[in-house]
Amino acid sequence: MCGIAAEITGGGAPVAVGRVKSMLAAIAHRGDPEHYGGMITPPGAAMGSNRLAIVGRESGVQPMADWAGTLWTVFNGEIYNHRELRGELEELGYGFRTASDTEVLVHGYRAWGAELPLHLDGMFAFVIYDATRRAFLAARDRFGVKPLYWAGDEDCLLFASEIKSFLPLGVTPEVFPPGHGMDEAGLWRYDERNACPLPAEEDALVTRFSDILDNAVRKRVQTDLPIGVIYSGGLDSAAILGLALRHHPNVMAITVGFPGAPDLAFAERSCRDLGVRQVTRILGYGELVGNMTAVVRQLETFEVIDVMDACVMAPAFEVARKLGIKVVLVGDASDELFAGYELFREHPDPVAMMRYRVMNLHRTDLQRVDRTSMAHTVEARVPFLDREVVDFAWQLPMEYKLRDGTEKWILRKAVSGIIPDYLAWRPKIRMPQGTGLLFQLIEYARRHRPELAEELLTRLGLDQPEAAYFLHAYLESGYPLPPARYRKLGWDFGSNGYFVFQS
Known part of the structure; x- marks a missing residue:
């Protein structure tokens, strides 16, 4: 569990680190004091975390890199099947240095790319950045147990765990929808209800x-x-x-x-x-x-x-x-x-x-x-x-x-x-x-x-x-008005259009 913030620029342009620091400062309560404000600034990005250490408490420092030191992630949540995924990834040749579920994300992205969220059983919001390819993946769990917001355009994208993080920047964020991923190509839905055969008796x-x-x-x-x-x-x-x-x-x-x-x-x-x-x-x-x-x-x-x-x-x-x-x-x-x-x-x-x-x-x-x-x-x-x-x-x-x-x-x-x-x-x-x-x-x-x-x-x-x-x-408190209320008696889905009926 953490508070995360990240900025990614198009074409690898330099990032103003102070912006991400201010975003983290607004959500300092989301992490242990001894794990506050971890930062990394690979080319074209700045990523930070206020970490609440639960899994891999000593080794799961964030932001976390893969073995090559060119792929980084910040992650909020818990991956409940991280041990099973660790075994799958080890069979594929990936070596682990920590006991943290966070490390599953960096190796999982190397192995599965944009399909990574489909492998995860848990509550999560994360941003992964590949400094070599100037590529990224952001994703949120199926039901939005963990929060994520984003703002920006093709030149600069901002991500953070709470709306508060965007207030110092004068930016109005959007809700990152549950069950979705985002990369350079845009936002897409990965979640679908799975068939669950029910006993007749x-x-x-x-x-x-x-x-x-x-x-x-x-x-x-x-x-x-x-x-x-x-x-x-x-x-x-x-x-x-x-x-x-x-x-x-x-x-x-x-x-x-x-x-x-x-x-x-x-x-x-x-x-x-x-x-x-x-x-x-x-x-x-x-x-x-x-x-x-x-x-x-x-x-x-x-x-x-x-x-x-x-x-x-x-x-x-x-x-x-x-x-x-x-x-x-x-x-x-x-x-x-x-x-x-x-x-x-x-x-x-x-x-x-x-x-x-x-x-x-x-x-x-x-x-x-x-x-x-x-x-x-x-x-x-x-x-x-x-x-x-x-x-x-x-x-x-x-x-x-x-x-x-x-x-x-x-x-x-x-x-x-x-x-x-x-x-x-x-x-x-x-x-x-x-x-x-x-x-x-x-x-x-x-x-x-x-x-x-x-x-x-x-x-x-x-x-x-x-x-x-x-x-x-x-x-x-300085918060922007949403386009509509979110508590309604009916099922009008509002203007964002990502509530989908599944039969």
Whole structure:
């Protein structure tokens, strides 16, 4: 996990190193202090990294070069199949000097070129530069768990992990779309949903899903570092916690909430029953209100739901940092994949809604998770967005997701016996009710609504009175307005055109 920045010039022209340094300085929080600001300036490029050392902690220094010293990469994320890829590359004659997953990228690019992303199982955003050929490859993981932005033209391209990096340069970046790569020829989509044959018999189908989800969690706890689970006591985080306990000896649950909140009671009871170490952070109204504008700047969004969720969850990542935990698991994306929201019951085409919501996560929930965790220099991993889990859910009939009025039916069946039944079959309640937040932040934002042009609010579709408060904080942070809102009730794909229905 890192914060990365790079500049690549056309024709190998000199690069102003100070620009990349300023981009890194804006995202210093994304790396360990001892790994801040690593830079390299091969002809025609400048590349830098603020590294959070997790895999190959001693040897995985970035930017990293191949054996010839002419191919360089900066990389944010984790490659979960790096050991398997290392074996394939060694058979092809590539020698490794480190235990880092980053080194797989430089050798993998030599071996597979632009097809490299197709070999990767993980969350990633990277830029690779070949100083000999003046060629590059940038890519982002299938669902956008890791962020990447870019700006420029044929003469100069800029890449970085957050919008903040572009503000000192006076440049408005574009979102680098998930499941895409870019080289000198332009931007292309590499990701497609894979065929995932489903068992016809119901019990076999549940067993298959249980195995897939178990493997997704196993891959994400392959570390000697302690693991944290952001734990509400709800179904999704309980499933992740129960599976993590199978595969790692040092797992801690981190729970937040207001005094007397329903989630706290379920989380504390279940941690006692499961024998899990738990740290509970009690929230206070004044603390959350005082942090709201800072959270907007961290998130780089003005969406009310995301800001409220982040205000509540930021203290959990703060706890993880104070405990020295670098890796945490979260239960995000389960509701989108397995019809956890009420809107799936009401929508005329719930399958299309699922696919739209999943492919839009990189600009909503995943952006919130990334910014909130990395603001505290903590890496958040999302097992429900494992590629096999998504491929399974993509083809799973809706009758296995919504059954007899119960949402996420197959998930509940799959984890019954792994977690207590009072968790596996606990009815869903939304975060504001579960944590005890209720409407406190919304009411504050409504009372302190600033004066903004009604034309602007209308154009962005911000018809909630509290939305003006968050938009004002967003604009005060210097962020450019997006072409459209990213949280919508329907499935209008917006102007960028890269949300694609897959059948």
